[in-house]
Amino acid sequence: MNKIKILFFATLRDKAGVRSTEMEIPAGVAVQGLKGILIEQFPNLNSQIMDHCLASVNQEYRFDEDKIPTGAEIAFFPPVSGG
Amino acid sequence: MNKIKILFFATLRDKAGVRSTEMEIPAGVAVQGLKGILIEQFPNLNSQIMDHCLASVNQEYRFDEDKIPTGAEIAFFPPVSGG
Amino acid sequence: MTFPLITSITEDEIDLNTLLDAITLTSTGAAAIFTGMVRGVTTRDDPHETTYLEYEAYKPMAEAKMKQVAEEIRARWPVVEGIAIVQRIGRLYPRTPTVLIACTAAHRDTGVFDAARYGIDRLKEIVPVWKKEIKPDGEEWVEGEYHPRPGE
Amino acid sequence: MTFPLITSITEDEIDLNTLLDAITLTSTGAAAIFTGMVRGVTTRDDPHETTYLEYEAYKPMAEAKMKQVAEEIRARWPVVEGIAIVQRIGRLYPRTPTVLIACTAAHRDTGVFDAARYGIDRLKEIVPVWKKEIKPDGEEWVEGEYHPRPGE
Numbered sequence: 001m002n003k004i005k006i007l008f009f010a011t012l013r014d015k016a017g018v019r020s021t022e023m024e025i026p027a028g029v030a031v032q033g034l035k036g037i038l039i040e041q042f043p044n045l046n047s048q049i050m051d052h053c054l055a056s057v058n059q060e061y062r063f064d065e066d067k068i069p070t071g072a073e074i075a076f077f078p079p080v081s082g083g
Numbered sequence: 084m085n086k087i088k089i090l091f092f093a094t095l096r097d098k099a100g101v102r103s104t105e106m107e108i109p110a111g112v113a114v115q116g117l118k119g120i121l122i123e124q125f126p127n128l129n130s131q132i133m134d135h136c137l138a139s140v141n142q143e144y145r146f147d148e149d150k151i152p153t154g155a156e157i158a159f160f161p162p163v164s165g166g
Numbered sequence: 167m168t169f170p171l172i173t174s175i176t177e178d179e180i181d182l183n184t185l186l187d188a189i190t191l192t193s194t195g196a197a198a199i200f201t202g203m204v205r206g207v208t209t210r211d212d213p214h215e216t217t218y219l220e221y222e223a224y225k226p227m228a229e230a231k232m233k234q235v236a237e238e239i240r241a242r243w244p245v246v247e248g249i250a251i252v253q254r255i256g257r258l259y260p261r262t263p264t265v266l267i268a269c270t271a272a273h274r275d276t277g278v279f280d281a282a283r284y285g286i287d288r289l290k291e292i293v294p295v296w297k298k299e300i301k302p303d304g305e306e307w308v309e310g311e312y313h314p315r316p317g318e
Numbered sequence: 319m320t321f322p323l324i325t326s327i328t329e330d331e332i333d334l335n336t337l338l339d340a341i342t343l344t345s346t347g348a349a350a351i352f353t354g355m356v357r358g359v360t361t362r363d364d365p366h367e368t369t370y371l372e373y374e375a376y377k378p379m380a381e382a383k384m385k386q387v388a389e390e391i392r393a394r395w396p397v398v399e400g401i402a403i404v405q406r407i408g409r410l411y412p413r414t415p416t417v418l419i420a421c422t423a424a425h426r427d428t429g430v431f432d433a434a435r436y437g438i439d440r441l442k443e444i445v446p447v448w449k450k451e452i453k454p455d456g457e458e459w460v461e462g463e464y465h466p467r468p469g470e
Contacts, residue, residue: 009224010296011307054313056294059227061314075224075294079310082221082228082253082295083202083265083286092376093448094459137466139446142379144466158376158446162462165373165380165405165447166354166417166438182334182351190413192358197415198434199334199351200426206344210424261342263349272362274352279435282350286426 002027002070006038009077012053015044016076025068031055032064034074053078085110085153089121092160095136098127099159108151114138115147117157136161169240170248173232175223175295177256180263189248189270196274198282200267206260217300219308221255221264224294228253231293239269239285245276251285253295265289292318321392324402325384327375327447332406332415341400341422348426350434352419358412369452371460373407373416376446380405383445391421391437397428403437405447417441444470 001024008016016038025037035050055062056075068074084107091099099121108120118133138145139158151157170189186197204219232251239246248270258264267285271278291312298307322341338349356371384403391398400422410416419437423430443464450459 007224009222009294010298011309014307054294056224056227059224059230061292061316061318063316075227077224077294078296078307079312080290080292080294081297081308081310082223082293083290090376092374092446093450094461097459137446139376139379142376142382144444144468144470146468158379160376160446161448161459162464163442163444163446164449164460164462165375165445166442182338186334186353186415187413190355192412193361194355194413195357195360197351197353197355198431199349199353200431201338201349201351202426203342203346203349205347205424208347208424209345260344261339261346263338272357272360274354274435274438279350279352279431283426283431 001025002029002068004068004071005073007073007075009075011078012049012076015049016042017044028067030065030067031057031062031074034068050076084108085112085151087151087154088156090156090158092158094161095132095159098132099125100127111150113148113150114140114145114157117151133159171233171236172250172252173229173236174252175225175228176252176254178254180252180254180266182266185250185252185266185268189250189268191247191270193272194247194270195272196276196278197268197270198279200282200286201263202265202286204258204260204262204264215302216260217302218257218259219264220257220298220300221253222296223253223255228293228295232289235285235288235293238288239281242284243269243277243281245271246278246281247271249285251289253289253293255295322400323385323388324404325381325388326404327377327380328404328406329408330406332404332418334418337402337404337418337420341402341420343399343422345424346399346422347424348428348430349420349422350431352434352438353415354417354438356410356412356414356416367454368412369454370409370411371416372409372450372452373405374448375405375407380445380447384441387437387440387445390440391433394436395429395433397423398430398433399423401437403441405441405445407447
């Protein structure tokens with residue numbers, strides 16, 4: 001198992017209802033697989049939201065097929081709107 | 084006669100040796116004519132210097148053929164180098 | 167030679183004088199600075215009023231991505247000397263500067279204006295900061311459009 | 319509507335924060351600011367060191383020509399809101415900001431960067447300010463190149 005930290009920002013935090021959470025996921029799970037786990041766990045997250053949002057792993061942009069390394073910090077958030 | 088004020092800036096001031104002077108010139112004299120008068124009056128001004136410098140009349144750029152109005156303020160200076 | 171670089175997510179006022187001084191070398195002759203402010207009134211596209219904006223950031227990633235933007239600027243305009251990239255977060259009212267990108271160079275004809283322009287454009291693409299807009303009649307998250315590609 | 323305009327020849331420090339605030343409207347979302355500084359070391363063209371620069375201005379004409387530069391900016395970029403054009407004069411040492419051009423607009427994609435760039439280019443052509451350069455081994459007036467034409 002792989003113990004990871006999840007962060008949510010902006011609309012994703014509003015939907016998830018939490019700023020962060022920790023969870024254990026099977027080794028070898030990719031971002032896509034984690035999205036599925038989160039959709040099951042958080043009733044207001046769905047595949048449309050998770051397909052549209054951005055993901056980072058250890059503070060780098062990562063994509064559905066990228067594997068999640070041990071102890072990673074993963075964040076989910078909408079396209080950025082700073083400035 | 085036309086009583087005018089002359090200002091010199093930067094290299095022109097160094098050559099003329101004064102910041103400003105007042106003088107009476109005949110009515111109807113143009114910038115070109117004034118340059119000739121100044122070359123006679125200031126030993127370190129010559130036609131090469133006066134041909135290269137810029138002139139303003141009442142704070143607008145003016146040129147050799149422009150007539151000098153009554154009571155004008157005329158300035159002579161090199162191409163500007165601000166910034 | 168190491169050139170000055172400031173990248174910051176802050177809740178404090180953006181002090182242009184201090185930031186400019188910090189990225190000015192003895193060889194510097196020109197600075198191009200961009201600042202963005204909260205508009206109280208927007209007339210383009212969807213005209214509306216804004217009471218205030220509430221900014222948040224994924225701070226460590228945002229500062230890392232600001233450093234990446236600075237590296238991209240240096241790669242494109244090697245003549246750039248100092249770079250400052252600052253995003254203010256928290257509750258920000260109309261007329262308040264929210265973001266600053268400043269680039270210095272020896273001369274103004276070196277691309278230093280383009281470098282600052284590139285910097286703000288990239289910040290708005292890849293630096294993880296979001297704003298919620300509070301209007302007289304409600305509030306909503308402002309959503310960006312850019313989806314970073316692998317390697318960004 | 320009248321837009322804010324600042325044109326100034328001054329011996330005081332250039333305060334970017336105050337100037338930016340003075341040209342920011344509630345409809346303003348973007349500012350492009352250029353500042354020039356005294357270079358202590360110049361490497362391009364004729365490499366040399368500078369101890370300080372001594373600036374002087376034909377003040378009333380300089381402020382009038384700054385207003386003309388601002389009018390030219392407005393004619394070319396009608397979306398520009400506020401404009402500040404400031405030239406500091408007197409004895410100025412390396413790293414000191416000597417000149418500022420700032421333009422504000424609702425959005426950054428309105429030409430506001432080009433407007434600031436145009437402003438500094440025109441200031442260096444038509445605003446009657448001169449500088450004498452004091453170097454370790456002597457001093458000389460810096461001479462410009464531009465000869466204004468009738469109407470400028």
